[in-house]
Amino acid sequence: MVNFGYSPLSVHIQDIDKVDLGLSNQLAKDDPSFLLCIACGSCTATCTAGKFTNFSFRQMCHSIRRGENKLAISESEKCMLCGKCTLACPRNVNTRNIIRLVRKANQNI
Amino acid sequence: MGKLFDRLNSDVRFIEGIKACINCGTCTAICPAAEVYDYHPRNLVDIVQSKNDEAIEELLKGDTIWYCGECMSCKTRCPRQNAPGLVIQALRKLSIETGLFVESEKGRQQLTVKRMIGDTIIDTGYCVHFDHMSLEVFPEQGPVWQWVKDNHNEVLEKVGANYKGTGPGALRSIPKEDLDELHKIFEVTGGNKWLEKIEHDSAQKASEMGLSYEGGNNSQYFKEVFTRNNQEKHTKS
Amino acid sequence: MKSEGKRKIWSDYQKEIADDKFYYVRSCIRQNIWPGSENTYLRILRDILGKDVYESEHHTTCTGIGYHTEVVPLDTLQTVVARNFSLMREAGYENYNPSCVTSFGIYTEIFDTWHHFPEEKEKTRKFLKEATGREFEIPKNLAHTSDVIYKFRNEIAAKAKYKFINKHTGKPLKVVDHIGCHYAKMFPAKGIGGAEYPYVLAGLVEAWGGEVIDYPERRHCCGFGFRQYFVKANRGYSIAASKKKFESMEPYKPDFIITNCPGCNYFLDRWQYALAEMEGKTYGGDGYGIPVLTYEEAAGLVCGLDPWEMGMQMHQVSVEPLLDKIGVEYDPSKKYKGKNGEDLGKPELPNNLKFVE
Ligand code: SF4
Ligand code: SF4
Ligand code: SF4
Ligand code: SF4
Numbered sequence: 001m002v003n004f005g006y007s008p009l010s011v012h013i014q015d016i017d018k019v020d021l022g023l024s025n026q027l028a029k030d031d032p033s034f035l036l037c038i039a040c041g042s043c044t045a046t047c048t049a050g051k052f053t054n055f056s057f058r059q060m061c062h063s064i065r066r067g068e069n070k071l072a073i074s075e076s077e078k079c080m081l082c083g084k085c086t087l088a089c090p091r092n093v094n095t096r097n098i099i100r101l102v103r104k105a106n107q108n109i
Numbered sequence: 110m111g112k113l114f115d116r117l118n119s120d121v122r123f124i125e126g127i128k129a130c131i132n133c134g135t136c137t138a139i140c141p142a143a144e145v146y147d148y149h150p151r152n153l154v155d156i157v158q159s160k161n162d163e164a165i166e167e168l169l170k171g172d173t174i175w176y177c178g179e180c181m182s183c184k185t186r187c188p189r190q191n192a193p194g195l196v197i198q199a200l201r202k203l204s205i206e207t208g209l210f211v212e213s214e215k216g217r218q219q220l221t222v223k224r225m226i227g228d229t230i231i232d233t234g235y236c237v238h239f240d241h242m243s244l245e246v247f248p249e250q251g252p253v254w255q256w257v258k259d260n261h262n263e264v265l266e267k268v269g270a271n272y273k274g275t276g277p278g279a280l281r282s283i284p285k286e287d288l289d290e291l292h293k294i295f296e297v298t299g300g301n302k303w304l305e306k307i308e309h310d311s312a313q314k315a316s317e318m319g320l321s322y323e324g325g326n327n328s329q330y331f332k333e334v335f336t337r338n339n340q341e342k343h344t345k346s
Numbered sequence: 347m348k349s350e351g352k353r354k355i356w357s358d359y360q361k362e363i364a365d366d367k368f369y370y371v372r373s374c375i376r377q378n379i380w381p382g383s384e385n386t387y388l389r390i391l392r393d394i395l396g397k398d399v400y401e402s403e404h405h406t407t408c409t410g411i412g413y414h415t416e417v418v419p420l421d422t423l424q425t426v427v428a429r430n431f432s433l434m435r436e437a438g439y440e441n442y443n444p445s446c447v448t449s450f451g452i453y454t455e456i457f458d459t460w461h462h463f464p465e466e467k468e469k470t471r472k473f474l475k476e477a478t479g480r481e482f483e484i485p486k487n488l489a490h491t492s493d494v495i496y497k498f499r500n501e502i503a504a505k506a507k508y509k510f511i512n513k514h515t516g517k518p519l520k521v522v523d524h525i526g527c528h529y530a531k532m533f534p535a536k537g538i539g540g541a542e543y544p545y546v547l548a549g550l551v552e553a554w555g556g557e558v559i560d561y562p563e564r565r566h567c568c569g570f571g572f573r574q575y576f577v578k579a580n581r582g583y584s585i586a587a588s589k590k591k592f593e594s595m596e597p598y599k600p601d602f603i604i605t606n607c608p609g610c611n612y613f614l615d616r617w618q619y620a621l622a623e624m625e626g627k628t629y630g631g632d633g634y635g636i637p638v639l640t641y642e643e644a645a646g647l648v649c650g651l652d653p654w655e656m657g658m659q660m661h662q663v664s665v666e667p668l669l670d671k672i673g674v675e676y677d678p679s680k681k682y683k684g685k686n687g688e689d690l691g692k693p694e695l696p697n698n699l700k701f702v703e
Binding site (some may be wrong): 121122125141144145146149175178179180181182184185192198201202205215218219221222223225226227228230234235236237238239242246248249250251252253254255256257259260263264265266267268269270275276277278279280281282283286287289290291293294295296297298299303304306307327335336337338340 | 362372374375376377378381382385386401402403404405406407409410411412414415416417418419420421423425426427451458459462463466473474476477478504512527528530531532534540541542565566567569570571572573574575577578579580581582586587590607616617619620654655656659661662683684685688690691692693694695696
Binding site (some may be wrong): 001002004005006007008011013022071 | 582585590698
């Protein structure tokens with residue numbers, strides 16, 4: 001192979017046809033409110049843990065829908081389970097429960 | 110120097126490029142730069158619309174504003190008709206004016222494009238020129254280009270070009286009186302000053318970095334900025 | 347009701363294209379890399395369609411590439427462009443006809459700027475006067491060269507020697523197009539079909555018998571990115587974007603790629619070679635790659651022009667497999683000969699990309 005002095009950068013896109021949506025599907029089954037999220041970010045804005053870490057519930061949901069399960073699971077560890085986000089969510093997503101389910105999925109792996 | 114935000118806001122591209130951004134992220138989703146770099150046009154527009162001068166200065170000094178490819182794909186899809194790509198152009202201009210472009214790896218690359226494109230425009234009236242396009246600098250041009258170079262008179266004649274000829278035609282020599290007018294335009298409109306500014310600030314940075322600096326593309330500084338690529342820093346983890 | 351609405355949307359993306367008396371402005375990149383295509387355009391318009399196309403030796407680069415690499419400021423760009431407009435009026439023409447998508451994008455951007463900020467236009471007037479003593483007027487009509495070919499696509503079809511039909515199977519050739527970002531992404535109403543359903547090249551392909559494939563990454567950037575290509579350290583960005591396009595079109599087994607912009611044409615051709623040499627991967631054509639044609643070359647083939655006079659030997663991806671599918675008569679032995687038949691040797695063979703010598 002020829003060395004041109006550079007190579008194509010890897011592209012950070014997720015092909016939804018190819019990624020592992022196992023966790024996403026499991027959550028939808030166990031707590032259908034997961035499907036209601038509109039990614040508004042209210043949860044993240046109000047998040048207690050977010051004051052001390054870069055945790056974002058919204059981002060975590062997003063990661064799960066992109067099949068980035070490992071990342072989502074490790075992020076979920078940052079939550080304090082205070083439940084403030086559940087009060088803020090305009091879509092009645094059962095946010096706190098979803099965190100619990102994500103952590104449980106971790107134990108099952 | 111006035112407040113940075115005000116200076117941005119005097120650039121027509123900035124005024125056109127940013128109405129109220131709703132932070133939807135459509136631009137990031139469509140952006141080819143965001144795919145390969147730790148780059149988020151949405152974030153960038155958000156920072157700029159916060160009018161926070163400190164944060165804007167960070168942008169001017171950093172790599173972020175140099176990741177964009179100015180493809181303007183973001184303009185098509187933005188639901189607010191913003192154009193992060195235009196905002197980038199205003200930021201880059203300010204980064205050069207303030208001399209902060211030499212503070213980042215990607216910003217320092219301005220010297221190489223200045224020499225490859227800027228000087229070519231001044232010397233030939235073309236933005237790129239056949240004679241300068243070597244396989245050494247652009248190896249991806251492939252063996253066919255080497256063959257074209259080796260036989261340029263015959264090949265270019267066959268395909269109907271007027272290489273270095275007089276009168277109209279592809280690759281003609283641009284008449285001297287026209288180059289003179291072009292040079293005057295560069296003088297009157299600040300084009301020359303802009304090119305000199307890039308050279309001047311780069312030379313200063315080179316001495317600060319302890320690298321040799323001269324014209325052409327062989328000095329240590331030129332080579333450094335042309336090839337240095339701290340990819341890990343630029344890529345999402 | 348519904349279809350009325352659709353027709354209305356579609357009519358927003360139709361544009362007026364002059365039908366004669368063009369002031370032709372060359373593209374730096376096309377002249378350097380695809381000079382035969384420019385010549386082909388002039389041959390088609392003048393000799394085949396009988397149009398009046400004027401070309402001045404005096405125009406310069408629009409400085410667009412310099413502008414987008416931040417080495418030329420906006421004031422300078424506007425003034426250089428105004429000078430080119432001034433040359434046109436001097437020659438007695440009103441229909442500006444650039445052969446470059448970057449440049450076309452520059453004009454649409456400047457017109458929009460002058461519309462919203464008349465003071466920019468006045469400033470440009472002053473600069474131009476001071477630097478050159480010239481005055482300028484905005485062209486009556488602005489059309490990219492591919493717009494003009496689009497306008498006359500049916501006339502060309504009527505005179506066609508060949509069609510985009512596979513001569514062995516009788517089926518239409520499968521064609522993927524790449525429009526080039528600056529043609530319509532900035533101002534969708536300025537391009538035929540807009541940015542989302544670009545029709546400027548699709549219209550040609552359909553008029554000449556081919557089938558257009560709306561592959562998923564059809565609208566993605568080729569990755570030029572100006573400084574992202576010129577600076578070697580950034581080139582991985584550039585090639586990654588094209589690679590994404592190749593991967594997206596590969597499953598449809600396209601017979602060729604047709605492009606609007608000279609830069610994109612270069613990248614889609616050369617990156618196939620680079621990817622083959624770097625990664626051992628080719629995206630079709632049994633290892634020969636997917637031929638990449640400018641719209642001028644495509645039109646020229648349909649009209650029966652000689653591929654080597656159009657400069658198709660300057661491609662790194664061989665075009666012969668396509669010529670054979672269409673059934674174009676050509677002399678393979680003339681590929682590497684000069685105008686008067688002198689032998690010019692041959693390019694070296696790439697290691698991985700198959701290549702017709
Ligand atoms: S429950 Fe967790 S995610 Fe929700 S606000 Fe509290 S710490 Fe944040
Ligand atoms: S507040 Fe509710 S809807 Fe909004 S992002 Fe959080 S979970 Fe989703
Ligand atoms: S697409 Fe437009 S509105 Fe949405 S984040 Fe980007 S600039 Fe803001
Ligand atoms: S212009 Fe810049 S920010 Fe916008 S899509 Fe292109 S690369 Fe991204």
